[in-house]
Amino acid sequence: MREIATVGLDLAKQVFQAHGADAQGQTLFNRKLRRSEVLSFFEKLPPCVVGMEACGSSYHWAREIGALGHEVKILPAQYVKPFVTRGKTDAADAVAISQAMKRPDIRSVPVKTAGQQAATMVLRTRTFFVRQRANAVNALRGFMAEFGLVANRGIANFGKLVAALPERGDASIPPAARLMLDEIVTEIEALTARIERIDDRIAAHAKQDEDIRRLMAIPGIGTLTASSIQAHVPDPGCFKSARHFSAWLGLTPRQNSSGDKQRSGGISRMGNADLRSLLYIGAMGVLNAARRYGTRSEWLRRLMDRRPLKVVAVALANKNARVVWALLTKGGSYHVPAELVEK
Structure with missing residues (x-):
């Protein structure tokens, strides 16, 4: 039997599909595995090269199979x-993984350790609770508005929203409605404590x-953003x-673009949406401070004069991302740039 060079593994919950090929790419087997x-x-x-698509369980299987002496490659699903x-079909997916991992221009995803996965889980859990709290606050706001009780939007105004509730027993709100409003308020407070x-x-x-401390020195990058970068980008x-x-x-x-015509559109919004959002929010914070108090950055001042605010925020987020990469790799x-140093 010819020597196995690559194995494309289509992951699943219970039934997996493995496609084996030799060095020339000829199929040796394509079988199901419980x-x-x-x-x-x-x-x-x-020992051979094992490829699989990036998914929720890919890091676990990469560590387990790699411990058996195999080289494991995790490929982005959109490239497969x-x-x-x-x-x-599962068989076709396994063949596609085998073919994709032989392409030198397709970069594999670094395998995370269990500790690195735990770090990302902390951040994703926080995002999950924040989203739940936002849904609960919106529900509370909508129900209260039905009885003519309103307050400014935002979690910062949650206290004002609760203060707008009349005393228990007030005839303007039926007892059943008041009970449900109290349940939602309790849920919001519990979620806030968890966050x-x-x-x-x-x-x-x-x-x-x-x-993380070095990254936090960059304007627009705080504790949460720096921690997210470290968790999601273990190997910059x-x-x-x-x-x-x-x-x-x-x-x-x-x-x-095509031929000599170069066309650039908006940002691609590909990759990690959480990191992109955090960098953008941090950049908006820097710009809001610059609009209120001014800035000594000539680059930022010129950009703010000729471009819309959100476009400037994206440009600043892009710049901060490049600075992050330089700090982590070099x-x-x-x-602080020389032009920003107090004279």
Whole structure:
């Protein structure tokens, strides 16, 4: 039997599909595996390259299969899709993974450790609770508006919204409605307490981490943004340059060019949406401060004079992303540009 060079593994919950090929790409097998059979199957194989699509369980299987002596490559799903021929089947997906991982221009996703996954889970859990709290506040606002009780929008005005509620027993609100409003208020307070506990944990970790402290020196990057960058980008060196990093975040223009005609559209919004959002929010904070108090940055001042505010925010977020990449790959600390130093 010819030697197995690559195995494309289509992941699933219970039934997996494995496609094996030799060095020339000829199919050697394409078989189904039950979940309990996966590790024993790869344990019997000689060391080879195993490819799989990036998904929720890919890091777990990459660590388990890699521990058996195989080289594991995790490929972005959108890069595997073009190699799928005809209909959608597990067998076709496994073949597509085998073909895609042989392309040298397709970059694989770095395998995360269990600790790195736990760090991202902390941030995703916080995002989940924040989204739940926003839904609860919107529900409370909508129900109260039905009885003519309103307050300014935003979580910062939640106290004013609660203060607008009349005393219990007030005839203007039926008892059943008041009971439901109290339940929603209790849920919002519980979610707020959970978010604060997670924020305290993130802040405590940030104080002990040197990389996070260096990133926080950049204007527009706080504890949450720096912690998210460290969790989601464990190996910034996998990006060739700062532009590659900002393009991965979706902060560079979309290209629609042909021949000598160069057309650039809005930002691509590809990559990690959470990091892009945090960098944009931080940039908006810097711009709001610059509009209120002024700025000594000539670059920022000129950009604000000739471009819309949100476009400037994207440009500043792009610039901060490049600075982040430089600090994480080349070391050193952030220094305020000479033009911003107080004379």
